[in-house]
Amino acid sequence: MAPLSLSSSALGAFTPYSSSTKNFLFAGAPCHQPKLFFHVADQRSNNPLRFCVDRKGMMVAKEKKRRGFGAVCYAGPLAARNLQWISIVSSAVLMVAKGTAVQKSFLVPLFALQAPASVISFIKGEYGVWIAFLALLVRLFFFIPGELELPFVALVLVLVAPYQALNLRGTQAGAIISLLIAGYMAFQHFSRAGSLQKAFDQGSIVATLAIIFITTASGLLLI
Helix, strand or coil: CCCEEECHHHHHHCCCCCHHHHHHHHCCCCCCCCCCCCCEEECCCCCCCCHHHHHHHHHHHHHHHHHHHHHHHHCHHHCHHHHHHHHHHHHHHHHHCCCCCCCHHHHHHHHHHHCCHHHHHHHCCHHHHHHHHHHHHHHHHCCCCHHHHHHHHHHHHHHHCCHHHHCCCCCHHHHHHHHHHHHHHHHHHHHHHCCHHHHCCCCCHHHHHHHHHHHHHHHHHHC
16 A cells, blocks of 8 residues: 655645634535645655545535435334334223223233334333332232223233244234234224214224224234
8 A cells, every 4th residue: 555645735735623614614615625625645646635525425425314314204104113103002092992892902912012112122121120010019909990901911911921922023924913913803893883883983983093093003014
C-alpha cells in the first residue's frame, strides 16, 4: 500500500472547524469550493482527493435512508407488531365482554401466540413473576369471577410454557393455529347469536367487533 502524507499546501488550505463549516459540510456544497478540501498525496499517481467527496457520499446515503424510512412509515399500519397489538387488545376486551356464548378459554393460547415480543419479555421477566405470584395469593384467599381469571391463566401459561411452544410465535404454523382458533370462536359467536342482526344488537356489538378484529388480525398475520 502506498504511504499517504499530508502536503503542506493542504494544511494551509484546510479551514478550521466552525459552525459555518458544519453548515457547509451538511448542506451538500459542491466540491469546487476551494477552502474546504485538502490534498492527500499519493506517491503512485499524485491524484488529489477532496474531503467533500466523502461528505457527498454520506449525504447520498442519508437521502436513501430517508426514502426507505418513508416506505416503512407507509406500511406501518399493517405491520405485524400493530396487528399483534390489535389482536391482544381485542382479546382482552372479549374476555370481559358480555353478550357472547363463545368459549373464552380459547383466548388464552391465542394470547400466548399473538402477544408482541415486548409483552412476552415483560411477563417472563422479574416483574411478570411477581405479578403472577401476587395474583395467585389473591386467588387463594378471595373469590375472582371467571372472566377475571383468564388474564391470570394467560400470564401463568406464558410463564410455564416450554421453549418449543413459544417458538411457534411468529411462524406460519403459529399463524395457522391462531387463525383456526379465531375462526372457531367467530363460528361459535355468530351461530349461537341466531342471526347476523342479533350479533350486532346493543348487548352483543362489543363482543362482535372484538371477534371481527381478532379474526381479521389473525388472517393478516398469516399473509
